[in-house]
Amino acid sequence: MATAWPTAQVKPPMRDHGFHQLRIARVVSETADTRSFVLEVPPELAAAFAYEAGQFCTFRVPIDDQQHFRSYSMSSTPAVDTELQVTVKRVPGGVVSNWMIDTLAPGDVIETSCPAGVFCLGPDDGDVVAFAAGSGITPVFSIVKAALASTSRRVRVLYANRDRDSIIFAAALERLGERHPGRLAVAHHLDVEEGFVDADVVGPFISTGADAEYFICGPAPFMDLVEGALVDRHVDERRVHVERFTPPEPIPQPEPENVEASGSRVTIELGGRTDGVDHHPGTTILQTARQMGMTPPSSCESGSCATCMARLVEGAVTMHVNDALTDDEVEEGWVLTCQAVPTTSSVRVRYEGV
Ligand SMILES: Cc1cc2nc3c(=O)[nH]c(=O)nc-3n(C[C@H](O)[C@H](O)[C@H](O)COP(=O)(O)OP(=O)(O)OC[C@H]3O[C@@H](n4cnc5c(N)ncnc54)[C@H](O)[C@@H]3O)c2cc1C
Incomplete structure (x- = not known):
């Protein structure tokens, strides 16, 4: 029987900062514009690729003689999934997301850094409340699976998408809810039916329990709105984790x-x-x-x-x-x-x- 992937509990003394070649085992079509890539990690790299739910890998991709670096979060979860998987959604006009989706096939080799990131569950046992939109579900999905499998915490997710067809992991989330009755509540919000998420939608998800832990990942306006709602309700910022896929504001380069x-x-x-x-x-x-x-x-x-x-x-x-x-x-x-x-x-x- 396959054993589950190791968690990065015992950290190596120093992070492996190099890039490693991993073979693509499978490509999974999630939605019309989203693919998951299952990566083969050879035994000698297993320790370096130990990770925590919510972390990401950074890929080094050569396109037209230029190297591009892009990060993609794991949608897999250590201790639950036997393989390491990232999930990539097309960004219109985007260089790397489209290249990965259009080009990569099983058997191809891609260069990636070891897992990194701090968008991870804390040690407490309060409710987990996640706000995800679009591809922002990727690290949230990993965290939700970890919370359900490895803790007794209750989990609530507000998951916003343009329309029903763009919901990534829809069936898997439903199955998780059935497998953990009373512990997972996922509320889908569809922009085409209800308009963009606003503070009135977010409000009911903010727990009154002081020990709840919040996770936010999605497009910048969505994240700003949710963060604002949490601030308005005086949620302790140390209990709020954010993962920004796009930079909020680049630091200006002095002339x-x-x-x-x-x-x-x-x-x-x-x-x-x-x-x-x-x-x-x-x-x-x-x-x-x-x-x-x-x-x-x-x-x-x-x-x-x-x-x-x-x-x-x-x-x-x-x-x-x-x-x-x-x-x-x-x-x-x-x-x-x-x-x-x-x-x-x-x-x-x-x-x-x-
Ligand atoms: C820590 C981290 C984890 C990430 N995890 C994931 C993940 O799990 N899945 C995933 O699909 N992406 C993820 N991303 C985003 C990913 O790294 C790329 O930024 C994204 O795929 C766009 O790259 P690109 O080369 O296709 O677009 P680019 O050629 O870099 O950008 C094209 C245009 O799109 C804008 N843009 C860039 N990124 C986005 C975006 N996410 N949404 C909307 N517009 C954008 C740019 O500002 C630019 O104008 C993550 C980013 C970070 C920093």
């Missing part, structure tokens, strides 16, 4: 002619090259590397995906946003370079595994 040096010296090591430069105020480490002509890995540029993570080997930085690194990783010296700015006169950063 080179308008910036003074800040007094900090930034040294960056990447792929056998080491270079130093005087730091420009407001410029992130990632932007500084690019100013030096380096091309470090990066993807979301909003502190969510960890593709740009590097080791701080000297000095100190502050991160505007960190929605991707665990406390342990920060303790070990990892930083999200898309969010990190120096706070000491000398900073040295090393990109590892690239």
Whole structure:
């Protein structure tokens, strides 16, 4: 009998930051514009690919001689599913989502980082309340399965979609409800029938119990609305988890002619090259590397995906946003370079595994 996938409970001392080639075992058609990709993880990579429900992998995809980095959340759940699976929905005009859906077939090999992310269940036992829209159901589906299988928590999901045909995992969610009577309530909201979700729709889902834990994932306006409703009801922000698929606001890149040096010296090591430069105020480490002509890995540029993570080997930085690194990783010296700015006169950063 196949054994369930290991959970990332025992963390390796350092995250494997490299990219690995995984073979696609199966492609599952979920809806007209959504596919799941089941990935084969060889035994020697099983420990590195241990994950928690709600985490994601970042794929490195070469298209037309250019490398693109995109993150996709696991729709599978460790301790429940025997295989690792991600689910990709087409974004109109999107480079990578369309390429994956139109091109990838069983037997193909794709490059991916190891699982990362902090959009995961906490240790408490209060209700789990999730707000998902469109492809935002992917990590939520993983979390819901984990909560039902590994805890006794009750789970409520508000799941918004354009119309009935665009509901991903509709049948699987129904089956889960039947298998866990009284513990899972899924409310579908269809824009074509009821208009966009508003605060009146969200309100009844906000638990009065102070120990409820909230998860939000979907398009930016949906997420903003739900977050606003939770703030209005004074929900403790530490109980609210958000996973943004699109950056809220990119950090503006200062114009080179308008910036003074800040007094900090930034040294960056990447792929056998080491270079130093005087730091420009407001410029992130990632932007500084690019100013030096380096091309470090990066993807979301909003502190969510960890593709740009590097080791701080000297000095100190502050991160505007960190929605991707665990406390342990920060303790070990990892930083999200898309969010990190120096706070000491000398900073040295090393990109590892690239
Ligand atoms: C942590 C994380 C986890 C993610 N998990 C998933 C997942 O499980 N499933 C999934 O399908 N996607 C997921 N995404 C989004 C995914 O990484 C890509 O951003 C998305 O597939 C679009 O990439 P693209 O190359 O097709 O589009 P691009 O060529 O990058 O973008 C084309 C246009 O679409 C806009 N856009 C980009 N992403 C979106 C979006 N999600 N919705 C609407 N417009 C968008 C861009 O601003 C741009 O204008 C996740 C993102 C992050 C950061």
